Amino acid sequence: MIDVFVADDHTLFAEGISQALAAIPDLHVAGTASGGVELIELAEKSRADVLLIDLEMPDLSGFEVLRRLGGSPPAIIVTMHADAERRSQAIEAGAKGFLSKSTPLPELAAAVRAVSAGLDLTPHTTTLRDVLDPYMEPSLDPGAASLTVRERELLTLLGEGVSLTEELAERLYISPKTVKNHLASIYEKLSISDRTQAAVEAIRLGLVDNR
Amino acid sequence: MIDVFVADDHTLFAEGISQALAAIPDLHVAGTASGGVELIELAEKSRADVLLIDLEMPDLSGFEVLRRLGGSPPAIIVTMHADAERRSQAIEAGAKGFLSKSTPLPELAAAVRAVSAGLDLTPHTTTLRDVLDPYMEPSLDPGAASLTVRERELLTLLGEGVSLTEELAERLYISPKTVKNHLASIYEKLSISDRTQAAVEAIRLGLVDNR
DNA sequence: GGAGAAATAGGGCGCCCGACCTATGGAGAG
DNA sequence: CTCTCCATAGGTCGGGCGCCCTATTTCTCC
DSSP, rough: OOEEEEEEEEHHHHHHHHHHHHHHHTTEEEEEEEEEEHHHHHHHHHTOSEEEESSOOOOSOHHHHHHTTTTTOEEEEEEOOOOOOHHHHHHHHHSSEETTSOOOOHHHHHHHHHHHHOOOOTTTTOOOHHGGGGGGSSSOOTTGSSSSSHHHHHHHHHHHTTHHHHHHHHHHHHHHHHHHHHHHHHHHTOOOOOOHHHHHHHHHTTTTOOO | EEEEEEESSSHHHHHHHHHHTTTSEEEEEEEESSSSHHHHHHHHHHHTTTEEEEOOOOOHHHHHHHHHHTTSOEEEEESSSOOOHHHHHHHHHHHHHEEEETHHHHHHHHHHHHHTTOOTTTTTTTTTTHHHHHSSSSOOOOTTGGHHHHHHHHHHHHHTOOOOOHHHHHHHHSHHHHHHHHHHHHHHHOOOOSHHHHHHHHHHHHHHHHO
C-alpha cells in the first residue's frame, strides 16, 4: 500500500486524479493540497510515501516546494507543459520523476510505485517505459489483490474499529444489506468468518493508516 | 511492549523468571533457551529486544555467547556469583548490564527497560538504583495499563484473529462464561463495545507480535 | 450483443454476542 | 482480620451477525 499525496491548484484535477489513484489496489491517496504552502504543511503530517506535484501553482511554484522538501518524501512532478527546460529545472530542484499530465494512468501508477521503491526516474528519458515495465502491475498482498475497491473500503473501515453494520452503511452511503453482502464476499476471499478477523486482516494487509 | 529472551540451563529458573516477567504489563517473553547454542539460534529468529543470559551454561559460556552476538540485541548478564572479576569479563565481552540472581524483580524489569531504551548499565556500579529509577514504572499505553494480566492475554488472542468465544476459552483453559466476563471488563476499560474494536485496539497497543 | 463481474438491495433463519446480574475462592492491602 | 480486587463460573435475554437466497442496474470485455 503506497500513500500518495496530490498537490494541484486545479482542484478538479486533484480530485479527479485522486479518485483514479484510489481505485488502484495498491495505491492510497493520503491527502490533497491546492497550493504549495498547504502541501508543505500537510505532506509531513500525512506521512505520504510519494508526492505528485503540479508545477504551476500560484503561491509556491513546484520548484520551490521541491527545494524546501529536500527530496523526502520523493516527489514526481506532473505538468501541463513538459518541455526540456522545466524538466531540467525540476530535476535540479530534486524531483524524482517528471511526467506530462497526458501520461496514461497505468504509467503514472507505475511511476509512483517505482519512485516509492526508491528509484530515480529522472536519469531515464527515452527508455522510461522499459524502466517502468516491472512496476506496471499492482503489487499487493495475495488475498487483498482479489478484493474489489468497495470491499477494500469496507475492510479499511473495519480495521479502524468501525464494527456495526449500521455505521458501516452510513459511512459508505449504502444499505446495511449491501454492507453484509460485501462482508460475506470479503470473508470468502480471505478465508475468514467474522468481522473481528477481518479487522485483523485489514491491519495486517496495511489497509489502515496506523502511523 | 518489550520482548525479552531468557537463557538459563536451569530450566526451572528460566521458566520461573519467564512467568514473572510475563506478568509485568510492558514486558513480553519472546522465548527461552536452556543453553548458549540454542540461545544463539533462537535469539535472532525471535527478534527479542533484550536478552537475559545466565553466565553459567554448560555448552557455551555466557561470555562466549556475548562475543558471538556482538551486542545486538543488547544483553543483560544474570548470574549466581556476581563478583568483580566476572563482572569485568562480562563487560569486556559486551554485556549491557550485570545483575545478581538475587536482584528484586522490579529492579530487573527496570534494567530491562533501561537497556531496551539503549542505555548501557555497565559504567554505573554503586549508583545503579538511581539510574534505574526512571525505569521502575511500567511504561504502557494508557488504557492497556489498567488491564489485568488475564485480560491482556485474551486481548492478545483477539488481535491474532481468534474471535470465537469457544476457541478463546480453549486457548485460555477457562469456561466460555469467563471469557465473556473478561471481554466485558475489557470493553469497559477501553471504552469499546465489541471484539472487532478490541482486536483493533490489541494491535494498536502493540500486544500482538506483528513482525 | 451477450457474458460476466461488481455494486446495489432485500428476506429469512439460527446462533452467537454483548449487557446485566449473582456467586465463590484466593491473594494482597489495610 | 476484614475489604477489595481478580479470576473463575453460571443464568437470562434481546438484538446483531453470519449464511443462504433472489434480484436489478451498470460496467467491461470479447
